[in-house]
Amino acid sequence: MRTQFQKWRTTVAGISAAVLALGAAACGSADENAGAEGATRPFDTPSGQVQIPVAPKSVVALDQYTYFGLLDVGVHPKATASGYTDSFAVFPPYAAEYAKAPKVGGSMEIDIEQVGAQAPDLILGNKFLSLEKHKIEDYQKLAPTAILGGAPGEPGVAWPQWVIQAADAVGKKPEAEALKKQYEDRAAQIKSTYRDKLAKLKFALINGGGGKWYLNLDESWGGTILKDLGVQFARGGVTDKSNNTPEFSIENLDKLNEADVILYQADYQGKAGPDTQQIIDLPAYQGLRAVKAGKSFPTGNFYALHYKAAMAFQDEIEKILKEY
Structure with a gap:
């Protein structure tokens, strides 16, 4: 559905x-x-x-x-x-x-x-x-x-x-502008603190749908937040900068081997929906470099759509970077 x-x-x-x-x-x-x-x-x-x-x-x-x-x-x-x-x-x-x-x-x-x-x-x-x-x-x-x-x-x-x-x-524009500044300051702090790790790691933000999987890049919903942190994206060979949610068949899961960290869509308790669970259960997914290294994570902030959720996503990414 x-x-x-x-x-x-x-x-x-x-x-x-x-x-x-x-x-x-x-x-x-x-x-x-x-x-x-x-x-x-x-x-x-x-x-x-x-x-x-x-x-x-x-x-x-x-x-x-x-x-x-x-x-x-x-x-x-x-x-x-x-x-x-x-x-x-x-x-x-x-x-x-x-x-x-x-x-x-x-x-x-x-x-x-x-x-x-x-x-x-x-x-x-x-x-x-x-x-x-x-x-x-x-x-x-x-x-x-x-x-x-x-x-x-x-x-x-x-x-x-x-x-x-x-x-x-x-x-309430002043209040929203204050949240914007808090978000931007936090992004700058993470970007500076983890500059070396961000320079060498590539992230993939994915979800499943209709038996396919989607790569969510820098102008996608959660991708905008990763971009502000200075994250490098695993692009799966996609060169068209206007295509921010390219779809792939399950036969092309190997394109995710470019990623050092994979984030997949889930609820805030870490449970993926059926379409995404179908993808991450596949042997081809389980054999990916990031998955075998323990760097495949669920995220409830896949569709962070406002500043407070976006800042929760920032915290999530900082935790991953700190532990990498």
Whole structure:
């Protein structure tokens, strides 16, 4: 069964192009009427400028970047989408709250009536949201709506920008910027401390799906965090820099022999999903150089999508480097 993230992998290119065509983006603008009850302010998105509440009180977050990014800065959305647990994307400190949060349909199949039932005063979403069934205008009829991501020149997965934009929309940009600085400082510290090891080791970030395996490179979800740490990627012979999640058949598992460390997708308890477990159980995987050396590790931060999860992934990588 395909996860929400696997669906996004196949649709992101087309959605990004559609969003890009709608216009240039900026982060958001300053408010001049912060003291007024019910005041609004202009907020720029790739689909145009919208007027949003200065102090929203009932936010519906239609995607995981927005939802978890807002939790990072202490904002608790009234509702969100289901399906985030399918790919182990729920950061443990947020698991209980996410489980209790009202759901407005799957993240790729939003139920707009359920959105309206939450009586939102602000709706936030991301470019990965399917806009084929419901257009932005449909959401705008319910409440001011900002769909983030897809700005010109933006990487395919630009979660650091998206979570800051989401925080900006609810008046929490300084808090998000503080998390960004903490993340960047931590990355610089790890990069400096383990410079020699990082120069000689190659990492592979993998998952399974449909009887195949995927190599997640520097512009993939978790790959962006590894890249910021100065990690070298085992690329499996892939030279196309725009292909950040190349797929391989199980007959090509030997391409992972380039890797000194392999990280595979799992939940936060270290249990891989069926598709990935099928790959790592194969004799060909068990015979890989990194596996035989004891350097194959599960990671629950495969889809780290916000700063607090990203910093947990940094801690995980530092532990591996320290013990290597």
